[in-house]
Amino acid sequence: MAENLQLYSISENELEKCLKCSICTVYCPVAGVTPFYPGPKHAGPDGERYRIKDASFFDEKALKMCLNCKRCEVACPEGVHIADIIQSARIKYSKHKPGLREFTLANTDLVGSITTLAAPVANFATSFSPVKATLDTIVKIDKHRTFPAYASQKFETWYKKHAAAEQDKYEKQVSYFHGCYVNYNYPQLGKELIKVMNAIGYGVKLLDKEKCCGVPLVSNGFATQAKKHGEINMASMRKSVAEGRPILTTGTSCTLMMRNEYDHLLHIDNKVAQEHLLLATRFIYKLVEEGKVKLAFREDYKKRVCYHTACHMERLGWTIYSTSLVKMIPGIDFVMLDSMCCGIAGTYGFKKENYPISQKIGEPLFKQIEEAKVDNVITDCETCKWQIEMSTSAKVLNPISVLAEAIDYEKTKALNQ
Amino acid sequence: MNADISKKHYDVIVIGGGATGAGTARDCAMRGLSTLLIERYDFTTGATGRNHGLLHSGARYAVTDKESATECIEENMILRKVARHCVEEHDGLFITLPEDDLGYQAKFVESCLAAGIRADIIDPEEAKRLEPSVNPTLIGAVRVPDGSIDPFRLTISNVLDAERHGADMLTYHEVTGLIIENGRVLGVNLRNNLTGEQSEARADITVNAAGIWGTLIAKMAGVTVNMFPAKGSLLVFSHRVNNMVINRCRKPANADILVPGDVITVIGTTSDRVPIETVDDMRVTPEEVEVLLTEGAQLAPALATTRILRAYAGVRPLVASDNDPSGRSISRGIVCLDHETRDGLAGFVTITGGKLMTYRLMAEIATNMVCKKLNVDKKCETATTPLPGAETTPVEKPKSHMYAFNAKVGRHGTYAPSIDSHDEIANSLVCECEEVTVGEVKYAVEKQHAGTLTQLRRRTRMGMGTCQGELCALRAAGVMCNVCKKSVDDSAADLADFINERWKGMYPVGWGSTLNEAQLISNIYQGLCGLDNFAK
Structure with missing residues (x-):
């Protein structure tokens, strides 16, 4: 036994590997703008030692300020899962009962289903100042926030009516995890993905059953529900892979959650996601690089764009795929922004108490965007899009949308016959 | 050294700043004796600071040594009340x-x-x-x-209470000899271990509570205590x-x-x-x-x-028992020797053996003997009088700065609220692993005899956490430099001492993350700060 002793330490979320170097705190967007957040090292590994001793050391007020942007984890030279330590502590120790606000923000798919039915009314109402004032004072959703508009037709409904039948014609196929955002707020992105995939010779199917990935549920205190959703998603993905279809996404946070967090945060078996779930940009880039797919672009396409690295994109480490893909477009004048947090962090910035912090975090990014004088900002994350569009004059696009507008559909299709 | 101390004549001098010595000084002072405690380094530098910190139930000794077991469980129940903050x-x-x-x-x-x-x-x-x-x-x-049980807190609480009852404390003073005249111990010769200065202190009774070093003190008195x-x-x-x-x-x-x-x-x-x-x-x-x-x-x-x-x-x-000089029958029980009846040397008492758990009982036994010799008829009250910090159940928790406040309550009990926390500076953390604030450093310096970083560590746990001084030591040195009005050179030398002492403990287990940590510490202090240039 002795020879196996103590070669390395094993601890939940690599708690024990922390050397206290504090580089995570340097990279923390929240610690940089407010003295009331103790920073990831202290809220994470330091605090955890005390929480293990006695749950009464759990400081809800401080830990709630964590954006879960995971920039601390990217910075950590020892591989400590700092943000996961904080999120796990919130799941384990929080006694805070989620209220109406948390319910509304968390249940993106339930609220989405109801709202799309009455989209024009809902969109009018949420942009109407008396309604915003009520949300602000009673529900505590900040009045400065612009609610993402709801589409009048769900992506899933559109898909069944207009796209499903076509997809069977393609020999090669993928599944698409569209997420709540595409389904309820921005079906256009889903349509654009189908256009691009069809052009390169792939059919796009939906999963048998898709549920919200759980990101907003976990951050608003509904971990049990998130786990139920996660199990359903993983079962659907396993079926899809068994039928020969890898799964693509167009949103970073859903992807990160399902690939990297289901296992240790919610204790869901997510091997299938780790192996077969990819952002569409990574999937396409690899095909192009390997010469399996060719892209043809419109000659008249000209645009100056800048790319914003979403926090969870940074954590995935996949920025290079999206930017390389966009840079393949001959008419693109490309500006890379510094990698920094925009401040929204999913539903975080919607909460009244977080609004000032949220905007302060985003300030340097907003300034860089305005100074870049571009036609569009490109980012892989939908909530970054809301934040940047609300806080700057720029219009934000997903790289897939840029690809969809830039490719010569017919030519590309012919190249990939 | 305080000139008053060498001029003063005490009822009792206690040698040794561990739990037993501090407990004896407290008990003597509580019974109205004028008391001087002498320690050659800092409080708790011997066995008191180097054990499990176990509040024994006595079960471990139950089968082999019933007497020790009974003492343990009785003291266990007493300490839960009188030292609840520890x-x-x-x-x-x-x-x-x-x-x-x-x-x-x-x-x-x-x-x-x-x-x-x-x-x-x-x-x-x-x-x-x-x-x-x-x-x-x-x-x-x-x-x-x-x-x-936290032996550091326990000892310091005894020291504070002894002082509250009028006892004097002399740390960094080593006993170099005993003043003996006509078969009677009249006091001790001292050397200041920081300055080298020689002096003496006198009392009617001298109590040897120096732990393992007690055997050397006894030797100076010309008597044998076989340890x-x-x-x-x-x-x-x-x-x-x-x-x-x-x-x-x-x-x-x-x-x-x-x-x-x-x-x-x-x-x-x-x-x-x-x-x-x-x-x-x-x-x-x-x-x-x-x-x-x-x-x-x-x-x-x-x-x-x-x-x-x-x-x-x-x-x-x-x-070793007195009747067995070979040392085969070794006792873990309490040994209190009256050298007057045993060796014909008056005014000298040795209290030794025992365990951290029974420090209070040892102090009581030794003080009883001192009182008997001085014809003082006062009952021991240490079994019922709470130590400073343990007077009531801990105070209500505040809403903000929760970690640091909880940690302070853990270390200082009811005294936690008297630690400066009035502004952001006082509340900012010096040691993040163990939640030591600037206010707590000041408190330890002003109220608990902390003058060096190592002393500060024993009072507050600063530097005892995961980082082993990597970040906190430098910050603490800065705060101490201001609070203690030390020179920059002295502070830097103190810092070098502290870091070396931390390394001594990491060295035997220097692999994996601990080795990485040590490497980072070395890069910061030797590489970045050039601390080697300041070591004395």
């Missing part, structure tokens, strides 16, 4: 593993009950539920009222692995006690006779580390893969 009441388990004799359990429980120790046999499954880290192959478990230094090594793990004490239910052996204390866990001990000449520089050997780890993993398998912060060793003052 105690964690989490109970302990005595587990039987497949290779152990389950028959021992019955004898063990019977002996515990006979000594007055609560001992409940519980189902192994129940034991696993109560303490998930326990070795899951266990076949038997007994629950006993073990706990943990056998027994080295015990321990390892500190970086977080709390277990929440209850875990012991092996068998005859006491190496590394069979695992104690959770504050945010860490300690495994110990080994036991080896060492020559008296070596007791000032104890180092933990690789063999000891291996024994501690292998045996420790039997109690809680997680230890095999848990980061070790450091290793340390202390020396038990085991005393």
Whole structure:
């Protein structure tokens, strides 16, 4: 036994590997703008030692300020899962009962289903100042926030009516995890993905059953529900892979959650996601690089764009795929922004108490965007899009949308016959 | 040295700033005696600061030494009341593993009950539920009222209370000889260990409470107290692995006690006779580390893969019975020697043997003897009078700065609110691992005799956490430089001392993350700050 002793330490979320170097705190967007957040090292590994001793050391007020942007984890030279330590502590120790606000923000798919039915009314109402004032004072959703508009037709409904039948014609196929955002707020992105995939010779199917990935549920205190959703998603993905279809996404946070967090945060078996779930940009880039797919672009396409690295994109480490893909477009004048947090962090910035912090975090990014004088900002994350569009004059696009507008559909299709 | 002290004539001088010495000084002062406590370095530098921090139930001694067991459980119950801010009441388990004799359990429980120790046999499954880290192959478990106790806090609380009752304290003063005239000890010759200055202090009675070093003090007085230094090594793990004490239910052996204390866990001990000449520089050997780890993993398998912060060793003052100079019959019991009746040397008393657990009782016995000699008729009240910090149940928690406040309450009990926390500076953290604020550093300097970083560590736990001084030491040195009005050079030399002392404990367990940590510390202090240039 002795020879196996103590070669390395094993601890939940690599708690024990922390050397206290504090580089995570340097990279923390929240610690940089407010003295009331103790920073990831202290809220994470330091605090955890005390929480293990006695749950009464759990400081809800401080830990709630964590954006879960995971920039601390990217910075950590020892591989400590700092943000996961904080999120796990919130799941384990929080006694805070989620209220109406948390319910509304968390249940993106339930609220989405109801709202799309009455989209024009809902969109009018949420942009109407008396309604915003009520949300602000009673529900505590900040009045400065612009609610993402709801589409009048769900992506899933559109898909069944207009796209499903076509997809069977393609020999090669993928599944698409569209997420709540595409389904309820921005079906256009889903349509654009189908256009691009069809052009390169792939059919796009939906999963048998898709549920919200759980990101907003976990951050608003509904971990049990998130786990139920996660199990359903993983079962659907396993079926899809068994039928020969890898799964693509167009949103970073859903992807990160399902690939990297289901296992240790919610204790869901997510091997299938780790192996077969990819952002569409990574999937396409690899095909192009390997010469399996060719892209043809419109000659008249000209645009100056800048790319914003979403926090969870940074954590995935996949920025290079999206930017390389966009840079393949001959008419693109490309500006890379510094990698920094925009401040929204999913539903975080919607909460009244977080609004000032949220905007302060985003300030340097907003300034860089305005100074870049571009036609569009490109980012892989939908909530970054809301934040940047609300806080700057720029219009934000997903790289897939840029690809969809830039490719010569017919030519590309012919190249990939 | 304070000139008043050499001019003053005391009723009693107590030699030794460990738990026993501090406890004796407090007891003497509470009974109205004018008292001087002398310590050659800082408080708690000997065995007091180098043990498990176990609040023994006495169960460990029940089978082999009923007298010690009874003393332990009685003191255990007293300390839970009078030193509640130093105690964690989490109970302990005595587990039987497949290779152990389950028959021992019955004898063990019977002996515990006979000594007055609560001992409940519980189902192994129940034991696993109560303490998930326990070795899951266990076949038997007994629950006993073990706990943990912070010996640093305990000793300082005794010091503070002794001072409150008028006692004087003299740290960094080493006894170089005893003043003996006409067969009577009249006082001690002293050397200031910081300045080298010589002086003396006088009293009617001198109490030798110097632990293992007591044998050398006795020698200076020309009397023999036969002691056998027994080295015990321990390892500190970086977080709390277990929440209850875990012991092996068998005859006491190496590394069979695992104690959770504050945010860490300690495994110990080994036991080896060492020559008296070596007791000032104890180092933990690789063999000891291996024994501690292998045996420790039997109690809680997680230890095999848990980061070790450091290793340390202390020396038990085991005393041979007077009628057995060979040292074969060694007692762990309390030994109080009246050298007047024993050796014909008046005014000199030695209190030794015993354990941290029985420090209060040792102090009571020694003080009773002193009082008898001085014809003072005052009852001992230390069994019922709470120590400073333990007067009431801890104060209500504030809403903000919660970690630091909880930690302060843990360390200073009811005195926590008197620590400066009025602004952001006072509340900012010097030591993040152990939650020590600028206010607490000032408090330790002004109220608890902390003048160096090492002393500050013993008062507050600064530098005892995961980083082992990597970030906190520099900050603390800065704060101390201001608060103590030290020169920059002195502060830097103090910092160098502190970092070297931390390294001494990390060295025996220098692999994995601990080695990485040490490398980072070395890069910061030697590489970046050039601290070697300041070492004295």
